[in-house]
Amino acid sequence: MWTIRTRTGSQMPTHTIDRPDQRITRGAIGTPPPRGNAQKPARSIVGGLPNAPSGGPRVRKPHPGPLSHLDFIAFLAVNIVVIGGMWLRHGGLGQIADPGGQFIAAGQLAALYGTFAVLVQIALISRAPWLERRYGMDELNYLHRWTGFFAATLLVAHAGLTTWGYADSNGVDIIGQTWDFIAHWPDVLAAIVGLVLFLAVAVTSMKAARRALDYETWWFIHLYAYLAVIISFAHQIAVGPDFTSDRPARIYWAALYGLTAVLVLGFRWLTPLVNAFRYRLRVAEVVRHSPDVVSVVLRGHRLDRMKVESGQFFLLRFLTRDRWWKAHPISVSAAPDGRSLRFTIKALGDDTTALQFVRPGTRVMAEGPYGTFTAARARSRRLVLIGGGIGITPLRAMYEDLDRRPGDVDLLYRARSRDQAILADELAQISRQRGFGLHFSFSRPDGRRRRSNPFNPAHLKRLIPDIAQRDVYICGPSALVSAATNGLRKAGVPRHQIHAERFGY
Template identity: 45%
Template sequence: MAAVPAARPRPVPLPRRWGVRASEVTALLVGNGLLIVLMWARHGGLDELDTPGGILTAIGQLAGLLGTWLALVQLVLMGRSPWLDEAFGMDRLAWWHRWLGFTTVWLIAAHGAFTIAGYTLTDGSSPIAETITILGTFPFVLWSLAGFALFVMVGVTSMRAARRRLSYETWFGLHLYAYLAIALAFLHQLFTGTDFIHDPIAVGYWTSLYLLTIALVLVFRVGQPALTSWRHRLRVSAVVPEAPGVVSIYLAGRDLDRLAVRSGQYFVFRFLTRDGWWRGHPFSLSSAPNGAWLRITVKVLGDGSAGIARIPVGTRVFVEGPYGVLTGARRTRARVTLIAGGIGIAPLRALLESLPANPGDLTLIYRASHPLDLVFRDELEQLARHRGARVLYVIGHRGGGHDGHAAGDPFGTQAIRRLVPDIASQDVYLCGPTGLMQAVEGHLRELGLPRGQLHAERFAY
């Protein structure tokens, strides 16, 4: 094990603030949806409504347009654009992506079903004969059928029951087929869609939506990470065990005093070993950025994190980011309580180190089932002394009832009120296992904490 590099803290620049609001992005998306409905109406969508076959065909067209557009929105939502991260946070983006994703698959299925039903009624033929005619004679429709099959596969493997059975990497790999699905559908829209055949402006608009989406994905998913990784040339400089199954990885690199990142944020790391380069894992900084090195702290859960715990010193690292809104930028109050569960301590340890605060303003509550699960104990005590902060450990299993009031629950509503009586007038930063986060969010609501004062980061999408 290499020695831990010494820190000479230097200020680092803050990440750019884009100033984009969630309401503005939502208005843009809804506005675009309306524009698409207008385009459909302008191209005769409403004129078709005078026969049953026409009505079904018109619904099918609209479903196809909106489904394709929503599919592009999916790529933008998960394209790791920092302005979207700032406006929504990746958690909310992932939530929207999940539910809009299912809506997309249903809309595209409705496009096929309604179009076939409409043509069948209009031509007075059978659905099977109509399907064969459409697939056989309309240009690129077979391609889009292949794209639809891929969409269904992505949707099915994202359902909870299937998702639980798949490893993250398998699920993610299958998810990438959505890009191919979207590409396969493009030509059939331009060459068979009544909205596009005779209207070059509509073709220009539709093609621009595709080009804009591709540009955003290329810039923020590929270009920006490649540039950051090339500029800073990160390498593993030390691997330090912290507790059973938990290691800290120290990263050294070039010009780290020019890497704009804040405490509470995370990067997606690819450790460039033979087995590890293809997997990206998100890890939060567990030390405030100091311009000399970065530190992450990893709990071994599965194959990926087990490999990272054994990573050789000197390994090159590719990073995407920084991302995340669990930062001081979200702060609204002078007094702050940080609540950590398990490895959720990593970003909160960095915030404890660097959030501006007067003595007495900061409290860290660290929840664990067993004292052996605690990491950074010495560092936390040292920081608490240095910063005039309180560090409280809540150890023990959740016993008794599950409503948070049970005497056996060491971290129910009453316990939180006892530990921080004025918590409703503070900002709360929360990070930990999903179960703990859901329970604590419920307790904080009961204690009257306004939503805008709760800042949370989930460690699983």
């Protein structure tokens, strides 16, 4: 539990931890909680921490972009109307009176909207800056996942309704009609293969499947979605009644596919390659904080032109023989200074363990920066930062970089134990120099799990009495984010003042 400590009138930072006998005294402010393994603290990577808020930006800040929420909604609405009109123009309603016609008509409409949903789904994760800066990667991934489930439902409905309708019209059973499609209709077999691929992608996107699969397997399965899209295009142009005899409709449909392809190729492939040559990033330094945590410092060319903010992350590819094809989402863990970028990595699996031993001089391709988990979203000057585990890294960068007065910021750090409090020494130094509050809570301070809720609303309000008027940033595992969000809502914090980023895929 968070220990309550009354602030003094001297703008002295507050440090609290979860047991009264571990409280840091006033004379020890700025000293991190003692660690079980008394290792020499890692030296600062960024050449010293600020003594006061910076007078201005040290790097170019990203512009939110011209796209508004209404623009995106309008784009979707216009296309939904056009697609519906196209279906009506080609006799969609006229088929209803025929035997099986109502099923055939509904199946055709499901195919059109299902395919459009697939294209929207892919565009959402194209990393187009207009979308990413407006919604952020977390929100786009969420929309991508649920749009995919919706698209898969429509495509399955298309297959079932169309087969049922033609079977009724031809006076045969479902199996016979399916065989007739495969034997006599062009590209139907390929379309069935494409549907199976879509369903495989949809199934592996479910939470239970994601838990059971490692990231690489999940990623490879999702690559088949692109093959399924290509197959579906060929099938629709070959046999789709909306396209076989209507050239403007074919051009419109091809334009939707082409726009999606341009977004994916341009922002997922071409932009990272261009930036790799522009910034020429290399590993400059690797500093070990503990047996399973390192900070990797990258330097390159004209990094002051890279539009990055504290709280954002990059997809990093370390260009070695066995790792060049893997992109790792890693948050910036120190305030960008225009000369270097620092990333702190904890060994949580095979890939992050291997990154603990990356060598200085290794070339790096960085996609990004991504994310809207930045101070620019705050509506209040007074903030609360809540982090847990390796999720403390973007908050550490924000904590250093925030242009706030002493007493305006409190950081709540949840960790298993004192040994697991990553970057605690740096946080304590920033707290001392900036006059920000710093609070620790350990779930296993003595090696045994403590069954307590550090985000109890009553405790949160005692710790930070004005918490309901503050913006709150939460970063960490899903369980921590959910628990903190629940406690904050019960403590009176409005939903729009809670900004969260979950670590996971």
